Amino acid sequence: MTKKVLKYSVINLCRFMLAITFILSGFVKAVDPLGTQYKIGDYLEALHIASYIPDILTLISSILLSSLEFCLGVFMLFAIRRHIVSKIIFVFISIMTVITLWIAIANPVSDCGCFGDAIKLTNWETFIKNIILMAAAVTVWKYPLCMVRFISKSNQWIVINYTIIFIVFISGYSLYDLPQFDFRPYHIGANIKKGMEIPPGAKQPKFENTFIMEKNGVRKEFKLDNYPDSTWKFIDSKTVQISEGYIPPIHDFSIQKVGSGEDITNNILGDKGYTFLLISPHLETADDSQLDQINQISEYCTDNGYKFYCLTASTGKAINRWQSITGAEYSFCNTDETTLKTIIRSNPGLLLIKAGTIIRKWSHNTLPDEKQFSKPLEHSEIGTMPKDSVTGKILKIILWYVLPLMVLTLADRTWAWSRWVKNKEKSNKIYQLLKRKKMRKKIVAGNWKMNMNLQDGIALAKELNDTFTAEKPNCGVIICTPFIHLASIAQFLNQDIIGLGAENCADKVKGAYTGEVSAEMVKSTGAQYVVLGHSERRSYYNETPAILKEKVQLALDNNLKVIFCIGESKEEREANRQNEVVKAELDGSVFDLSAEDFAKIVIAYEPIWAIGTGLTATSDQAEEIHAYIRNCIADKYGKQVAEDTTILYGGSCKASNAPELFAKPDIDGGLIGGASLKAADFKGIIDAWKK
Numbered sequence: 001m002t003k004k005v006l007k008y009s010v011i012n013l014c015r016f017m018l019a020i021t022f023i024l025s026g027f028v029k030a031v032d033p034l035g036t037q038y039k040i041g042d043y044l045e046a047l048h049i050a051s052y053i054p055d056i057l058t059l060i061s062s063i064l065l066s067s068l069e070f071c072l073g074v075f076m077l078f079a080i081r082r083h084i085v086s087k088i089i090f091v092f093i094s095i096m097t098v099i100t101l102w103i104a105i106a107n108p109v110s111d112c113g114c115f116g117d118a119i120k121l122t123n124w125e126t127f128i129k130n131i132i133l134m135a136a137a138v139t140v141w142k143y144p145l146c147m148v149r150f151i152s153k154s155n156q157w158i159v160i161n162y163t164i165i166f167i168v169f170i171s172g173y174s175l176y177d178l179p180q181f182d183f184r185p186y187h188i189g190a191n192i193k194k195g196m197e198i199p200p201g202a203k204q205p206k207f208e209n210t211f212i213m214e215k216n217g218v219r220k221e222f223k224l225d226n227y228p229d230s231t232w233k234f235i236d237s238k239t240v241q242i243s244e245g246y247i248p249p250i251h252d253f254s255i256q257k258v259g260s261g262e263d264i265t266n267n268i269l270g271d272k273g274y275t276f277l278l279i280s281p282h283l284e285t286a287d288d289s290q291l292d293q294i295n296q297i298s299e300y301c302t303d304n305g306y307k308f309y310c311l312t313a314s315t316g317k318a319i320n321r322w323q324s325i326t327g328a329e330y331s332f333c334n335t336d337e338t339t340l341k342t343i344i345r346s347n348p349g350l351l352l353i354k355a356g357t358i359i360r361k362w363s364h365n366t367l368p369d370e371k372q373f374s375k376p377l378e379h380s381e382i383g384t385m386p387k388d389s390v391t392g393k394i395l396k397i398i399l400w401y402v403l404p405l406m407v408l409t410l411a412d413r414t415w416a417w418s419r420w421v422k423n424k425e426k427s428n429k430i431y432q433l434l435k436r437k438k439m440r441k442k443i444v445a446g447n448w449k450m451n452m453n454l455q456d457g458i459a460l461a462k463e464l465n466d467t468f469t470a471e472k473p474n475c476g477v478i479i480c481t482p483f484i485h486l487a488s489i490a491q492f493l494n495q496d497i498i499g500l501g502a503e504n505c506a507d508k509v510k511g512a513y514t515g516e517v518s519a520e521m522v523k524s525t526g527a528q529y530v531v532l533g534h535s536e537r538r539s540y541y542n543e544t545p546a547i548l549k550e551k552v553q554l555a556l557d558n559n560l561k562v563i564f565c566i567g568e569s570k571e572e573r574e575a576n577r578q579n580e581v582v583k584a585e586l587d588g589s590v591f592d593l594s595a596e597d598f599a600k601i602v603i604a605y606e607p608i609w610a611i612g613t614g615l616t617a618t619s620d621q622a623e624e625i626h627a628y629i630r631n632c633i634a635d636k637y638g639k640q641v642a643e644d645t646t647i648l649y650g651g652s653c654k655a656s657n658a659p660e661l662f663a664k665p666d667i668d669g670g671l672i673g674g675a676s677l678k679a680a681d682f683k684g685i686i687d688a689w690k691k
C-alpha cells in the first residue's frame with residue numbers, strides 16, 4: 001500500500017466513524033425531542049440555572065441540537081462542504097469533550113445522554129469515546145479534501161435540504177405523536193413487572209464496614225478482617241457501598257393512591273384485565289385541549305369494567321384544580337416524576353396495560369376517538385398490540401430517506417462519470433490536435449508541373465500572395481514552380497506565408513550537363529524547397545532510386561527542404577503491393593539519411609493511379625498507407641521523428657475532398673497538381689484546414 005493510499009484510507013475511516021456517530025446520536029435524539037429536552041434540563045439543573053431558562057427554549061435547543069448533529073453526520077458521510085463541516089465537527093467535539101470531562105469528574109448526571117436512551121455509557125466511557133472522536137475530528141479537519149465525495153458539488157444542495165427537512169419532520173412528528181423508536185423500558189410490549197425483576201444470581205451490591213475503635217486514648221479504624229481484640233473499645237462504625245449490584249431496567253415504578261397513600265402497584269400490574277393509565281408528570285403544565293376525549297375514555301372504562309387511573313407527580317392542589325376544570329371522575333395516584341416522564345413522552349399521555357404488559361401508548365394529540373371505543377377492548381383492534389413493528393418503521397425511513405438519497409447518489413455518480421469520460425475524450429482530442437500542431441507542420445503545396453508561362457505564373461503567384469497576406473492561411477503554403485518562374489516570383493513572394501520551391505534539381509553538383517539545373521542554382525533564386533521523386537519524373541525521365549538519392553543529398557547540401565514523392569501504380573495497388581512499393585522507395589532514396597537530415601524531408605504519398613485522373617484514394621485508403629509510412633519512419637528513426645514528419649497526400653485532391661482527407665490523423669496536408677493552377681481552387685483546398 002502506498003503512503004497516499006494509507007493516508008486516504010485513514011482519513012476516510014475517521015470520516016465514516018464521525019459520520020456514523022453523529023447520524024446515530026442525532027437521530028436517536030431527534031426521535032425523542034422531549035427526552036433530549038429533559039436531559040438538557042438535567043444539565044441546567046446541575047449548573048443551578050434551570051429555573052432561569054423557559055421550557056420552550058430547552059425544547060427548541062433539543063430539536064436544534066439533534067438536527068445539527070444528524071445533518072453534520074450526513075454531510076460528513078457525503079463529504080459535503082468538507083472544509084466548513086469538518087471545522088464545525090471539530091469545534092462541536094471539542095466542546096463536548098470538555099463537558100464530558102466535567103461529567104466524568106463531577107458526576108452531575110448519571111448518563112450523558114449522547115445517544116438518548118438507545119445506548120447508555122458510563123461517564124468515563126463517554127469521555128474516552130469523545131477522546132477517540134476528537135482524534136478523528138482533528139484528522140479530517142487537517143485534511144478535509146482527502147474525503148472522497150459521494151455527490152457532485154452542484155447536487156449537494158439536494159442532500160442538504162432533504163436532510164434538514166427529513167430530520168426536522170422526524171423531530172416534529174415525534175413531538176406531536178410519540179418517539180417513533182422507543183428505547184425505554186416502557187416500550188409497547190414490555191412487561192413492567194418483568195422489568196422490575198432481579199434475575200437469580202445477578203450481581204449484588206457490595207458494602208464495606210469500617211469500625212472506629214479506641215485504646216489508651218488512641219482512635220484507629222479497623223475492617224472486619226483485622227478487627228482488634230477486646231482491649232479496644234468500639235466507638236462508631238461506617239458502611240460504604242464499594243460496588244453496585246444489578247439494577248433492573250425498571251427500578252423506580254410504584255403507584256400510591258392519592259389521599260390514602262396505599263401502594264396499589266401490584267394490584268394494577270397483576271390485574272389480568274385492561275387498565276388505562278393517564279400519565280401526567282405535572283398536571284399544572286399538562287395540555288388540556290383533549291379533556292373531553294379523556295373523559296369519554298374514562299366513561300367507556302366505567303361502562304365496560306376497565307380500570308382508569310391518572311398517575312401524576314403533582315400535589316393535591318393541582319389535582320383538585322384539574323378535577324374542577326375537567327370534571328374528572330377517575331382516581332388519581334402518585335408516581336415519581338422522572339418515572340412518569342420516562343414512561344411516556346407526552347403530558348398528558350395515555351397508556352393501556354393488560355396483566356402488566358404495555359399494549360398501547362397514545363400522546364394527547366393522537367388519543368383514540370369514539371369510533372374505536374364502539375366495542376369492548378377484547379373485540380377491538382386497540383385492545384391488541386399495534387401491528388407497525390420496528391422493522392416496518394425502519395423500512396419506512398429507508399423508503400423515504402435512504403432510498404431517495406441512494407438513487408440520487410447513483411444518478412449523480414453516473415452523470416459525473418459520463419461527464420468525466422466526455423471531458424477525457426475532449427481533452428484527448430485537444431491533446432491530439434495540439435500534438436499534431438506542435439509536432440509536425442500542416443502543409444498544402446502546389447505543384448504547377450509544366451504549366452504557366454512566365455507572365456501567367458507571376459500573375460498567379462501575385463494573386464496568391466495578395467490572398468494569403470490578406471487572409472492568413474491555417475497551414476504552411478508552398479508553390480513549386482518551373483525553374484523559369486523562381487527568380488521572378490522570389491522577388492515579391494512573402495515567403496513567411498508562402499514558401500517557394502522547384503519541381504526538380506540535377507543529380508550532379510555542376511558542370512557540363514546541358515539543360516540541367518543544379519540544387520545550388522535553385523537555392524540561388526531564393527527558393528527553399530524542391531520536389532523530388534515525383535512519379536512523372538520517375539517514369540518519364542527514368543529517375544531511379546539511386547539518382548533520387550543523389551538529388552536528395554545535393555538538395556539538402558544546399559539547404560533546400562525536400563518534398564519527396566512516393567506512391568504505387570494502379571497495377572501495384574491491384575496486386576496489393578502498395579506498402580512494399582512505398583517502403584522500397586523510402587529505402588532506396590531517403591532512409592540512408594541521418595535523422596537530422598531526414599527531419600528536413602516532407603513525404604508526399606501520391607498514388608500514381610490517382611494523379612490527374614480524377615480518381616482519389618478514399619480517405620481511409622490514404623490514412624491506412626500514411627499510417628504505414630509513418631510506421632516505417634518510426635521503425636527507422638524512432639517514434640518521435642515519425643511523429644514529427646509531415647506526410648502529404650497527392651492525387652486529384654480538390655476543395656471538395658480535402659476536408660475529409662485532412663481530417664485523418666496521419667494526413668498532414670496535400671501536394672496539389674491541377675487544382676493549384678487557379679488561386680480560388682488552391683485556396684479552397686488550403687481552407688480545408690479551417691474546418
Ligand code: 13P
Nearest residue numbers: 447611612651652673674
Ligand atoms: P493532381 O492533383 O492533378 O492529381 O496531381 C497531383 C500531383 O501529381 C501533385 O504532385
